[in-house]
Amino acid sequence: MPEKTDNPLRSRVTLVEVEDTIVERISNQSAPRLEVTVLESVEHLLTASSLGTLECEVVVLGKALTDPVRVAQHVQKLDKNIQIIILSTVERSEDYFRQIEFSPFLGDAVSLIAADKLEELKSIIGRAVKRAHRRCSYSREAKVAGVNGKSGHANRDAIHYLGNVLDNAPIGMLTLDSNGRIQTLNKRGAEILNVRERDVLDTSFPGFFMPVDRIRLDRVMTEKDEYVGHFRIGQHGEDARFVEISATDYVSRSGQPGNMVILHDVTDRVAAEQARVSAAAALQASEDRFLELAEVLPMIPWEAKAATQRFTFIGGNAGELTGYAKKDWYKVDFWSKLLHPDDREKAIRTRQNNARRLQNFDHEYRIITADGETKWMHDIVNVVRDNHAKAKKLRGFMIDVTEKYSKNAADTDPD
Numbered sequence: 001m002p003e004k005t006d007n008p009l010r011s012r013v014t015l016v017e018v019e020d021t022i023v024e025r026i027s028n029q030s031a032p033r034l035e036v037t038v039l040e041s042v043e044h045l046l047t048a049s050s051l052g053t054l055e056c057e058v059v060v061l062g063k064a065l066t067d068p069v070r071v072a073q074h075v076q077k078l079d080k081n082i083q084i085i086i087l088s089t090v091e092r093s094e095d096y097f098r099q100i101e102f103s104p105f106l107g108d109a110v111s112l113i114a115a116d117k118l119e120e121l122k123s124i125i126g127r128a129v130k131r132a133h134r135r136c137s138y139s140r141e142a143k144v145a146g147v148n149g150k151s152g153h154a155n156r157d158a159i160h161y162l163g164n165v166l167d168n169a170p171i172g173m174l175t176l177d178s179n180g181r182i183q184t185l186n187k188r189g190a191e192i193l194n195v196r197e198r199d200v201l202d203t204s205f206p207g208f209f210m211p212v213d214r215i216r217l218d219r220v221m222t223e224k225d226e227y228v229g230h231f232r233i234g235q236h237g238e239d240a241r242f243v244e245i246s247a248t249d250y251v252s253r254s255g256q257p258g259n260m261v262i263l264h265d266v267t268d269r270v271a272a273e274q275a276r277v278s279a280a281a282a283l284q285a286s287e288d289r290f291l292e293l294a295e296v297l298p299m300i301p302w303e304a305k306a307a308t309q310r311f312t313f314i315g316g317n318a319g320e321l322t323g324y325a326k327k328d329w330y331k332v333d334f335w336s337k338l339l340h341p342d343d344r345e346k347a348i349r350t351r352q353n354n355a356r357r358l359q360n361f362d363h364e365y366r367i368i369t370a371d372g373e374t375k376w377m378h379d380i381v382n383v384v385r386d387n388h389a390k391a392k393k394l395r396g397f398m399i400d401v402t403e404k405y406s407k408n409a410a411d412t413d414p415d
Helices: 020-029 044-049 068-078 090-101 115-147 151-167 187-193 212-223 267-296 318-322 334-338 341-356 402-412
Strands: 011-016 034-039 060-063 083-088 110-114 172-177 182-185 231-233 241-251 255-264 297-306 311-314 361-368 375-386 391-400
Touching: 011 044, 011 115, 020 034, 020 115, 020 187, 020 297, 034 044, 044 241, 060 115, 060 341, 068 083, 068 090, 068 110, 083 090, 083 115, 083 255, 090 110, 110 115, 115 172, 172 187, 182 187, 187 255, 212 231, 241 267, 297 318, 341 361, 341 375, 341 391
Parallel strands: 011 034, 011 060, 060 083, 083 110
Antiparallel strands: 172 182, 172 255, 231 241, 241 255, 297 311, 297 391, 361 375, 375 391
């Protein structure tokens, strides 16, 4: 493509399959010196990029694209100076972030903006334009150095610097030959594999993985699948580690094809997830045992919406204790109608006030059963909050304490 300039009077951004409202926003908010070009399809972008006619500093990929990271890789492969901005839905932003993070040499050239952060788009485009201009400036300086006979020294310095960066990267990076044998790896890669570099060169990379994982690993290496999952290194026990893997085609200095592999250690994340699953299973088992016990005791486990007091769950023995079928409990205002008229106002006020304060509580009140009998209930209530610190649900247990009140009445009866 024609060489870009650092001229601040001319900067160019190309929008690909971007929504009309966002195009209008960019056009209205951009500086006068920023030229905006709109492409209706990604095919037009890929064609222009391949022909070298894509004249811009920044490419913005719209939310409609199904695989924007792969498009970004294609553009970057043909022109390293172009900066790319990917617009994403909130739901897909994390997935795209991981793909960018694991794509070799792509992360620095790509910015990701979720739908809820569009107000930042103007400033991000501005920064991307400046980065693109700097890269073009560096390219011209390198060419000038080459013309003056200084390119050899500059190249050696650049190679040395890049080697240090890759060797100290926080993720594992390996290169493999066409047979899957390790040719190079950085420090983090050696740590993840728990080996020394000199001991592992020219050994089989799949050999580090459990046999059950090697079929999936082969698909990642040969088909470049974007696999969201974990591969286990080593046997069960303290030394076993879990990694996420991405791979891309690679050609060595000698021209031999192979793969570049990125290893991301997710052992801690897997351990945390396993602990969460175990805790959830233990909690569920505990709840199941408690509910089984609650079914045979004179109590009614329940759950209701905090705002309306309408029941969303009721224990199976509610009918036995009150005479009302379970389906009746799910009707609007059933609880307030169940209350004794003399206790109704106080009981409702107690629930509402404590729910508003997000305060767990207990109280006692009378109810009228289906056959007209009066029963005393001791209600123990837990207030469940939502993400905005507002009362979302109430959970509790109504315990029949009528016998206690009957005994107290008998003890105070003078006869």
